Amino acid sequence: MDFVDLRYKPEKNGDVVTTVYVESKDLKKAANEIAAESSVGTWTKISTMKERVMRNLAARVFSIRKEGGGAVMKIAYPVELFEDGNVPQILSDIAGNIFGMKGVDNLRLLDFEIPDKYARSFKGPEFGMEGVRRIMGTSKNRRPHIGTIVKPKVGLNPKETAKVAYDAWAGGIDFVKDDENLTSQTFCKFEERIARVLEAKEKAESETGKKKMYAANITASSEVMLGRAEFVKAHGGNCIMVDIITAGFSGLQFIRNQKLGMVIHGHRAMYAAFARNKRHGIAMLPLAKLARMAGVDQLHIGAVVGKMEGGRGEVLGIHKTINGKWAGLKPVFSVCSGGLAPENVPDLVRIFGNDIVIQAGGGVHGHPNGTRAGATALLQAVEAAVRGIPLDKYAKTHEELRLSPAKWSLGKQYSHRTKIV
């Protein structure tokens, strides 16, 4: 068992340490094979191996703790195994072939820790949360930002999209974003949409006297993303959205490396294809760390409440990790999203505090008086929550909040919350 050394103590400045959950009929053999396959080994003795390679670059499993039907293992990888600033490369080591080995039945990457020096080889966010707050003028009054997704997800033309965005901003929303499946389809070509929405942004800013932000979804092949990002910049935009998993880290790092001077909003569609099953895949926590290393300024992390998966402990842990101090990488602004409505705001503020973006799509556009009223209702919910006033009390003097579709609302416009149209 050349790759298992339970007496080994990892070096804080010398080792990347991963935590993995493993199921296998033979856990110790699996531990050996995992550490071999993800560092310098293969399945057989080879003539080309060098003694110095085994000594300097072999990964070591240094902890195996039985848990559930398997074991949680800790693996130390010499940091020399990794290329500075290359996110795909770290994945190919710590989250690569090992998932497909016959010797393991299930394997889940739960977390990783990296030496500060290696962490600093990544650019990290250009703006981070404080940079976004500076743009938006909320550095002092540190309330949660509120955002909306233009809905329906796809199908509106550029003019209709701009109208929805304008209504949301005029009603009090800070941040408007495209949905993840809207890029540049024939019904809503990118250039025309962006031009019109950014005009609407300027109008809303001049009317409200407040700074607004629009995340234009540029997700595509890298050269197309760059062209789109430059178009956004040329039209006065301050933010772009990259769907970081469907696009991938090569494209995300490329966009960050351009230093475009625009906030990068990270959507995470498809993450749950490998994060959902608790016994296999890659948890959201390591993905979120990689996204911070690559350089997203805002990142969807789940919401605990709402329509998307993710328990309180897990999602709060992700928030604290990407929003906390880390080797000089700027803190990421966490985005809570997915089936949220004004009624969820007090819970969100209680769970996460004020340093989050609260995003509601249906919860804004589903307001009986339309998008603008829905936006105002969401803002009112934030005002109430930040001041510690119960929503039902605040709703008595705030019409939009009172009419907002929710269990607590007086209106009760909706018999159930899953009806689509």
Place this chain on the structure above:
Amino acid sequence: MDFVDLRYKPEKNGDVVTTVYVESKDLKKAANEIAAESSVGTWTKISTMKERVMRNLAARVFSIRKEGGGAVMKIAYPVELFEDGNVPQILSDIAGNIFGMKGVDNLRLLDFEIPDKYARSFKGPEFGMEGVRRIMGTSKNRRPHIGTIVKPKVGLNPKETAKVAYDAWAGGIDFVKDDENLTSQTFCKFEERIARVLEAKEKAESETGKKKMYAANITASSEVMLGRAEFVKAHGGNCIMVDIITAGFSGLQFIRNQKLGMVIHGHRAMYAAFARNKRHGIAMLPLAKLARMAGVDQLHIGAVVGKMEGGRGEVLGIHKTINGKWAGLKPVFSVCSGGLAPENVPDLVRIFGNDIVIQAGGGVHGHPNGTRAGATALLQAVEAAVRGIPLDKYAKTHEELRLSPAKWSLGKQYSHRTKIV
């Protein structure tokens, strides 16, 4: 249930059709939510919905068949939902948020079909299998290509790497590749490695009179990948490797779109993070189709035998799909890899036929007489398999094959096959 219509017949030229496996306490409700979330819907009635959007762009679940603990569903998506030539965008629709919805317990994308016109909006492989065979001079003698991965996976310096590559080529190997976790670490910087290995390739070509190929692993952020690809080209290389999942489709399409005139070898580290669990995630078949659309010329598909997961039916199905006719997209050269040795060649040829690349790392460098003998043994195994001669018989007159480490070999140098060093 606005998004479920069991009488709907999908249009071959108008719909993208996905096949998904779903587990949920309420399958019909889940079906509705999946089709809504992946097309135009959200969790509530919204003021901004347009009748034409629902009519023209809503996805429809048109088949629900109970299977295992859940159901296999078929979903039709109007092709207008998709942007031409954008792989990340199709994923954001058919494989995006739906994995994370609370309303489903498990969800697996099993397959998808797309209209030919939409398929043609993707570049597909620049060379494809026939292009690779043309470069290598095997268009007529259509034996399997044989490849090796330089081993140890990482740790050799550029000179040592070039020596291993040279030995492999001199022994009869067609194709040498970097391993997935080798990019440009301090012990083996990319530029020096590539320069030396390409020198070795030239030497081997001139000595053997045969064309050779080297897949230089360029995986990194897109602009770094392009710089590396151009370096390979400038030094006479004919192939680059992209780790397509860790890099992602945005970067892969970017590299393909450059028309570099070099074969793109697609490694798939990390695919099993979402393909392994049979009840959740994304199966390899749809990933392989996306890789073909994006434009890989060669793609790892598994091997049935060997150290990596993947049953016969599944892997053979992937091979036939990416190697068969499809809307003018060139056929991909399937690569079988992972714990293979000469002893596996007859099985591989029996299962897949001759139109594959058989790759062995440990199975070549593990030969008792070293890499060159291991390469020759692998070539001998292919010669025997193609001619239908049993290996043990062929081994009697072929020294290298006879000494190759394997169950059938006379030597039996290895007591077991999982020992690493």
